[in-house]
Amino acid sequence: MYELPPGAVAQSAALRQRLAVAAEGHDAKVAARALHKDSAGKPLYINRLALESSPYLLQHAHNPIDWFSWGDEAFARAKELDRPIFLSIGYSTCHWCHVMEEESFEDLEVARLLNERYVAIKVDREQRPDIDDVYMTAVQAMTGSGGWPMSIVLSPDKKPFFAATYLPPRGGVRGSRNGLIEILTQLEEAYHVDKRATLESADRIANHLALVTAPAEPDSMPGVELLHSAALRYIRMYDPVYGGVGSAPKFPQPSILRLLLRANAREANPDALQVVSETLRHMADGGIYDHVGGGFHRYSTDREWLVPHFEKMLYDNAQLVVAYLEAYQVSGDPALADVARDVLRYVEREMLAEEGVFFSATDADSEGEEGTFFLWDESQLDDLLEPAEALAVKTRFGVTAAGNFEGRNILHVVAPLDAVQSALSDAGQSGDAATLLQSARTKLYDARALRIWPGLDDKVLTSWNGLMLSAFARAAFVLNEPHYLDVATRAADQLLIVMTVDGKLQRSYWHDTAQIDAFLDDYAFLIAGLLDVYEASSQPKVLSQALALQETLDQQFWDDDHGAYFSTSNNHEVLLTRSKPSYDGAEPSGNAVAAMNLIRLAEFTSDFAYKEKAQALFATFDADLRARPTSSPALLCALDFAHADALEVVVVRAAGDDAKALIDVLRENFIPNAVFVLTDEADVAAHAKVAPLVDEKRALNGQSTVYVCQSGRCDAPTHDVATLRTQLQGHGLRLRD
Structure with a gap:
């Protein structure tokens, strides 16, 4: 049997039995994470997180802290014992969350303090974005910044009176004046010695959050000039040397x-195109990209895109695929399409579940160190590769004996292919540079696969899967790749099966269990997909x-009084606040994606109630957009569509004809404010029945026919590619040659 966590309230026999049974069903990796073990190598401690179905919460199931999950039991315990609550929020692939676990949550003195004087609650922010949103707002209001892990102290009625992010166990660690022990001791004493002042402080913070x-009072529909205003600000923030917007740390920011x-599509702007093309090029060349396995890491710690935090998130890679595809449509640069293909190859190989849906993320850490899995010694390349391959890799990716990161090498492109070819010739090595690099990549991938892999967060989230549906579907269309469509349609079918319980969409699926009613992001991103x-x-x-x-x-989510969508439904748990997101973070805001969906649905269905709802949504955020337009790039993309005279393009394929030449015009050009329907005449x-814009359209004279319509008026149906191009240009589109 497990020992009781130090200082914890005694567990009932029934609870101890439930915990033991749950632990028997866990993957061996859960127990292996435990720091405190008995002589047989088994974890000494167990807590209620062992009952959860979140990879992040299970990482903490054998901490010596008597963790609770968020729920009535924890808050009842806090009220019964008259204790403050220590709330810790994080996610499974968060590097600093791991650091805080190892340094602070495995510390027996910290554990005893929490177990004796607090009720400790753990939350997976990816499963419960509603809780994360409320308390991240508190952290930002109280400290001026935010991040994970989040460390908040609450009153028993959930009101915060202290907030921080990472905290070491005690003062002096990592140069800190105070750590958890000092801070928690002071806060607990204040709670009991001067409870009135403490609770009044918590009330003031809760009132500020409210x-x-x-909800803002709706204003007028914001104008499209905000799009240009934001674009000019982004251009001024552009790093002309390394690309990207802003300075270190640098995030991908695909919505920007x-x-x-x-x-640029509205008004030719070479500066805007330069920001996009140079940023995408630098990112694809940088260490933020995995040049062996494909896919983008979370973000770069430096200006140069060289040293990333090494976790890989499904949502980043999904959004970046779409950004690279759209930039490819504008420029025709095949290198951009190649990056999109490579990312999707990575996703299929490493992030695709047997059911056809997508896992969430992979960790930054392996073997107890960040990035170890992705780093290379020069000698390793010499041992694994043929001399010509090794020279090609070293030249292309700047590999040296000294390394560029803690004595090892993060691969990043420093030389173009022609320079690699010259280096091979100068060394008397034969072979084509591109071919040698590809063969070397395969060998390095196979060798790396024998290492200890970073942890995989194999839960499935509806919202992030919706983003990846869009990535595969858009790639299928733009690149004319049916396989991508197979992946997307299978994922869509499976999501709607596994994520529906009693007729309700769920947010999270893990090990055959779907749970937590879906939030705004889940609905909006899935609808978009x-x-x-x-x-x-x-x-x-x-x-x-x-x-x-x-x-x-x-x-369930629309605010009838003030417009726009709440992040939670009418049936969700009532928290301190109920927000309406409009600002983008690592993901686009739910209202931004919902607005785009409404506009597209209005065009598909000819039901302009959808467009009226979108206009009401924009009016809700008019003041925010005017005050901070650069905080909501995804909402501005939707606003651009709302102000456009949207095109409706229907291609009716004649029997036995794929209409490839006509559809290629649509694939190969950036046509942002339009909807497309491709249908066989028989369908x-x-x-x-669902898209009235298709009604009565036919393949005329037995030939595939395209219809270009706008504002209820259609150009003459055509079978001819040149005529189609002329029609599109007549609607203000700039097409590639």
């Missing part, structure tokens, strides 16, 4: 790049599925 998240492409699948797949049922989800979103009636 004020800053209170997509906004700049739309600003389904609309992209519909445009690429010619399957009317997919549009029907999107419409059904939109109906639920409108019923027109089925499409028309």
Whole structure:
């Protein structure tokens, strides 16, 4: 049997039995993480997190802290014992979350203090973004910054009176004046000695949170000039040497790049295009990209995109695929399309579950160190590769004996292929540089696969899967790659199966269990993914599925009084605040994606109630957009669509004809404010039931026919590529030659 965590309230026999049974069903990696073990190598301690179905919470199941999950039991315990609550929020692939666990949460003195004087609660921010949003707002209000792990002290009624991020166990560690022990001791004493003042402070903070998240009174529909204003600000923030917007640390920020492409589409702006093209090039060349396995790491710690935090997130890679595809449509540069393909190759190989849905993330750490899995010694390359391959890799990626990161090498492109070819020639080595680099990459991947892999967060999140649906569906369309569409349609089908419980969409799925009613992001991102699948797949049922989800979103999340969508539904747990997100973080805001969905649905269905709802949403955020336009690039992308005279393009394929030449015009050009329907003539009636814009359109004279319509008026149907191009240009589009 497990020992009771030090200082913890005694556990009932029934609870101890439940915990023991749960532990028997865990993956061996859960127990292996434990620092405190008995003579047989088994964990000494166990807590209630062993009962959870979150990879992050299970990482803490054998801490000596008597952790609770967020729920009634924990808050009842706090009220019964009259204790403050220590709330820790993080996620499974967070490097500093791991550091705080190892340094602070495995420390027996910290554990005893928490167990004797607090009720300790752990939350997985990826499963409960609603809780994360409330208390991140508190952290930012109280400290001026934010991040994870989040460390908050609450009253028993959930009101915060202290907030921080990473905290060491005690003062002096990592140069800190105070650590958890000193801070928690002082706060607990203040709570009991001067409880009135402490609770009044908590009330003031809670009131402030309610004020800053209170629904704004709707204003007027914001103008498209905000798009240009934000674009100019981004251009001024551009790093002309290394690309990107801002300085270190540098994040990918794909929504900004997509906004700049739309600003350029409205009014040719070479500066905007330079920001996009140079940023995407530097990122793909940098250490933020995994040049062996593919895919982007979370962000760069430096200006040069060289040293990343090494975790890989599904949402980053999904959004970046779309950004690279759109930039490819604008420029025609095949290198951009190649990056998108390489990212999708990585996702299929490492992030695709057997069911066809997508895992969430991989960790930065392996073997107890950040980045170890991804680093190379020069000698390793010499041992693994043929001399010509080794020379090509060293030249291309700047590999040296000294290394560029803690004595080892992060691969990053420093030499173009022609320079690699010259280096080979100078050394008397034969072979094509590109071929040698590809063969070397395969060998390095196989060798790396024998290392201890970073942890995989194998839970499935509806919102992030929605983003990846869009990535595969958009790639299928733009690159004319049917395999990508197969992946997207299978994932969409499986998501709607495994994420639906008793008719309700769920947020999280792990080990055959779906749980937690879906949030705004889940609905919005999944609807967007389904609309992209519909445009690429010619399957009317997919549009029907999107419409059904939109109906639920409108019923349960829309604010009838002030407009826009709440992040939580009418049926979710009531927290201190109920926010309406409009600012982008690592993911686009739920309202931004929902606004884009509404505009697209209005065009597909000819039901302009959707467009009116989108206009009401924009009016809700008018003041915010005017005050801080650069905080909401995704919402500005939707605003761009709302102000456009949207194009409706229907391609009706004649029997036996794939209409490739006509569709290629749509694939190969950036046409942002449009909807596409590709249908066989035999399926027109089925499409028309859900997408009336298809009604009565035919393949004329037995030939595939394209219809370009705008504001209820259609150009002459055509079978001719040149005529189609002329029509599109007549609507203000700049097409590639």
